[in-house]
Amino acid sequence: MRKKAALKEALVQVVIWIGLARATRMLLWRDRVAILLYHDPDPATLDRHLTYLSKFCDLVPFDDFSRPGTGRPRAAITLDDGHAGNADLLPVFIKHEVRPTIFLCSRIVGRPRMHWWMHPGAERAGLERLKRQPNDTRVAELEEAGFRQDGDDEATGLTISQIKAMRPFVDFQSHTRFHPILTCCNDTECADEIALSKHEVEALVKRPCEHFAFPNGNYGPREIELVKAAGYRTARTCDIGWNDERTDPFRLRAMIIGDKASTALLAVQLTGIPRLLKYWLRSGRWDGRFPQF
Ligand SMILES: [Zn+2]
Numbered sequence: 001m002r003k004k005a006a007l008k009e010a011l012v013q014v015v016i017w018i019g020l021a022r023a024t025r026m027l028l029w030r031d032r033v034a035i036l037l038y039h040d041p042d043p044a045t046l047d048r049h050l051t052y053l054s055k056f057c058d059l060v061p062f063d064d065f066s067r068p069g070t071g072r073p074r075a076a077i078t079l080d081d082g083h084a085g086n087a088d089l090l091p092v093f094i095k096h097e098v099r100p101t102i103f104l105c106s107r108i109v110g111r112p113r114m115h116w117w118m119h120p121g122a123e124r125a126g127l128e129r130l131k132r133q134p135n136d137t138r139v140a141e142l143e144e145a146g147f148r149q150d151g152d153d154e155a156t157g158l159t160i161s162q163i164k165a166m167r168p169f170v171d172f173q174s175h176t177r178f179h180p181i182l183t184c185c186n187d188t189e190c191a192d193e194i195a196l197s198k199h200e201v202e203a204l205v206k207r208p209c210e211h212f213a214f215p216n217g218n219y220g221p222r223e224i225e226l227v228k229a230a231g232y233r234t235a236r237t238c239d240i241g242w243n244d245e246r247t248d249p250f251r252l253r254a255m256i257i258g259d260k261a262s263t264a265l266l267a268v269q270l271t272g273i274p275r276l277l278k279y280w281l282r283s284g285r286w287d288g289r290f291p292q293f
Contacts, residue, residue: 017268024271025056031069032242033060034255034270035076040083041259043092050077050096052263062101062171062211063234065243065252076101078236078254080175080213082109084155087162093169102158102166103175103213103236106200107150109157114147115179118156121145131216132293135185149178163204173211174201174232183218183292190223195230211236217290224250240272240279240288253288 034057038046053059057073064074077093079086082104093100108115117127125145130138139149147153163172176182176193177200185193194212201209210233214223217238227235227250234249241253257269268274276288283291 014264017264017271020271020273021267024273025073028272029057029073029242029270031071031073032244033065033074033076034242035062035065035078035236035252037236037238037254037256038077038079039081039259040079040085041089042085043088045260046089047092047095048263049257049261049266050092050098052266054096059096059098061099062173062236065247066245066249069244078103078213080215081105081115081179082157082172082175083115084158084162087158087166090166090169099169099171101171101173101211103173103211104163104201104204105157105175105177105179105215106197106204107177108179110160110163110204111157112152112155113149114153114156116142116147116149117179119145119147119153121147131181131184133184135180135189138180138184160204167205167207171211172201172205172207172209173213174198174209175213176215179215181216181218181293182214182223183220187222191226191230194223194226194232198230198232210234214238218292220292238290240275240290 050059053075057075058070060074060076062076062078064076077098077100079100079102082102086102116122121142122130125141130141174197177197180193182190182193198209212227212232213236219237224235234252236252236254238256239251239253243252255270255272256275257266261269279288279291280286
């Protein structure tokens with residue numbers, strides 16, 4: 001009897017979410033661009049996601065938001081950090097004729113270095129607490145825990161040859177040099193992370209680097225001014241929402257998708273509602289803005 005009730009409840013949830021997914025698609029997504037944000041999905045999961053998305057939306061390049069709508073929902077695929085596992089996704093991108101954008105940390109990829117939060121010392125020191133420290137304090141604490149951000153160790157990012165192989169099918173753009181929390185950096189650190197990473201990505205991929213993604217979604221007026229001054233054309237945030245030609249190109253909104261999400265969960269995450277609730281619980285605001293610190 002209890003099993004039957006649970007099944008009934010699950011069915012009700014499915015019906016509610018199918019309704020919400022359709023409603024957000026018709027009322028909010030419409031023919032705008034949802035910029036999906038992944039990190040390190042496995043090929044089978046991404047393949048399932050892209051198959052699902054292709055049924056009702058056009059898969060477009062990242063900067064398509066500035067073009068007039070086609071009457072159909074559009075989705076752009078972005079992946080943050082330049083994880084080594086992204087190289088395995090190449091056959092999936094080719095199969096679905098998707099040109100994704102990968103935001104690289106220019107001083108982590110292409111060498112035997114780790115993304116700082118993946119080091120066991122960072123976990124021990126407390127990730128969320130570390131993120132809120134002034135940048136020099138965070139770097140010093142990590143050194144005490146046995147991690148140097150400019151020291152070579154184990155590679156967690158894409159290698160030079162992987163980037164080269166992916167270059168015909170992928171747009172590589174900037175996600176800073178070392179992935180600090182920019183709002184915790186001093187002015188010089190912040191300006192260097194934003195401007196120097198642009199030149200380093202350009203040297204790495206031999207193409208213009210024109211787009212930027214804020215690490216962890218942290219930004220303020222100073223960061224936006226520095227992104228503009230460095231010569232980028234856009235910046236992607238972790239604020240929730242859809243984009244069109246009226247969206248501020250330096251505050252592009254995203255839909256954060258779980259790397260391991262089932263297709264049902266993907267449909268739920270595409271409504272933006274779970275993330276909206278999460279942000280609201282943290283900040284008390286309903287506007288979908290990432291709770292800054
Ligand atoms: Zn990141």
